[in-house]
Amino acid sequence: EKINTNNLIFNSTPKITSKGFVNNYDFIIKNSNTNSKKSKINKENSDHYFAGLLQLNSNYPLIKKNQKYNYLLKPKLTLKLNPGHTKDLSKNDYKIDVSNIYNLDRISSNETLEGGISLTYGSDYIVSNRNNNQELLSFKFANNLRLKENEDLENNNQLGAKTSNFFGEVKYSPLSFFDATYNLSTANNLTDINYQNLITEISLNNFSTTLDYLRQEGEKNSYLLNKTSYKFNESNNLSFSTRENLKTDLTEFYNLIYQYKNDCLAASIEYQKDYYSDRDIKPKESIFFKLTVIPFG
Numbered sequence: 645e646k647i648n649t650n651n652l653i654f655n656s657t658p659k660i661t662s663k664g665f666v667n668n669y670d671f672i673i674k675n676s677n678t679n680s681k682k683s684k685i686n687k688e689n690s691d692h693y694f695a696g697l698l699q700l701n702s703n704y705p706l707i708k709k710n711q712k713y714n715y716l717l718k719p720k721l722t723l724k725l726n727p728g729h730t731k732d733l734s735k736n737d738y739k740i741d742v743s744n745i746y747n748l749d750r751i752s753s754n755e756t757l758e759g760g761i762s763l764t765y766g767s768d769y770i771v772s773n774r775n776n777n778q779e780l781l782s783f784k785f786a787n788n789l790r791l792k793e794n795e796d797l798e799n800n801n802q803l804g805a806k807t808s809n810f811f812g813e814v815k816y817s818p819l820s821f822f823d824a825t826y827n828l829s830t831a832n833n834l835t836d837i838n839y840q841n842l843i844t845e846i847s848l849n850n851f852s853t854t855l856d857y858l859r860q861e862g863e864k865n866s867y868l869l870n871k872t873s874y875k876f877n878e879s880n881n882l883s884f885s886t887r888e889n890l891k892t893d894l895t896e897f898y899n900l901i902y903q904y905k906n907d908c909l910a911a912s913i914e915y916q917k918d919y920y921s922d923r924d925i926k927p928k929e930s931i932f933f934k935l936t937v938i939p940f941g
Contacts, residue, residue, distance in 0.1 A: 645686060646679040649754045664704060670748045671698045676755040686755070695728030697757045699748050713780070714772045720786075722746045722764040730796040731756035740801040741827055742766065742784040742813045751797065758797065762790045766811075778820075784813045800838070807832040821848045836861070850875040859890065866890040880904055895919050910936040 651674050658668040676693040680686040700723040708715040731753075738752050745766070751758050766786030772779045788808035797804030812828045822845070829839035838861035845854045856869040867890055873883035885899045896919055903912040911934070918928045 645683050647754060648677045650675045653748070665702055666705065667702045669698065669700050671696060672748055672757065674757050678755065693731065693756060695726060695757045695759070697724060697726040697748065699724050701746070709774065712774060714774055716768070716770040716772070718768045720746065720766050720768070724758065724762045724764070726757055726759050728757065728759050730759040730794060732796050733798050734796060736798045737800060738798060740803060740809070740811065741829070742786045742811050745786045745788065745811060760790060760792055760794050762788055764788045778817065779815065780817055782815045786811045801829070802832055805832065809838070810834060822846055867896070879906055908938055910938065
């Protein structure tokens with residue numbers, strides 16, 4: 645497979661209307677050229693793709709303040725227009741959530757653009773501390789509507805359907821040393837949950853620990869991951885990580901790392917123990933020493 649892609653991307657400067665709407669527009673022109681033999685994705689021999697996508701963005705920020713907190717409510721709308729077609733991406737897998745669903749090229753393809761007409765809508769609600777501008781609590785949700793189904797887009801997020809998945813995110817940071825983020829994706833029937841990700845992080849003085857829980861529908865990864873580290877001083881730290889596969893109910897690995905670091909070099913001793921999905925295969929263990937020289941300047 646040989647692929648050559650040229651993109652022309654334009655992002656306009658946002659403008660605020662007299663009514664308080666913040667509007668801007670973006671467009672991308674994509675030219676993709678492929679030359680393939682026996683490819684499972686691209687056409688045989690030479691193929692040329694040329695298309696453009698125009699995106700219109702608008703949001704309406706509403707702010708309320710008191711002595712302690714700022715309250716921000718921001719409804720959002722994004723309209724995508726592309727009269728061209730989409731190459732078949734139905735078997736591809738790409739992640740869509742509230743952070744990238746408004747992106748110009750949200751399908752992250754080098755060879756094609758999202759075809760058709762679609763409208764993405766959603767809203768952000770953020771509570772922040774007025775003294776340090778730290779976000780204490782936030783709720784975000786988004787959904788995509790389409791006039792006609794696009795069967796060439798992947799099915800996991802229902803992005804090609806007339807109504808896509810509903811995407812949500814909740815962040816909670818009540819204390820300076822504690823953060824929790826929960827991402828959720830449900831099917832358009834609002835009952836089937838096909839993606840959940842909960843990340844909690846505690847960072848207190850020289851100690852930090854992160855718990856990452858992920859559950860996905862189907863044959864994809866679902867795991868529970870823990871990373872813990874302790875910093876003795878500016879030069880010495882110890883870290884430990886492990887992950888459990890929730891589908892096979894097996895531990896995948898243990899990693900234990902001690903590192904010494906200064907201005908000139910970083911030296912570490914790493915112990916790794918990897919497990920397998922087959923209980924009859926013995927785990928693999930390794931201990932190695934790693935030295936990194938940091939150049940001056």
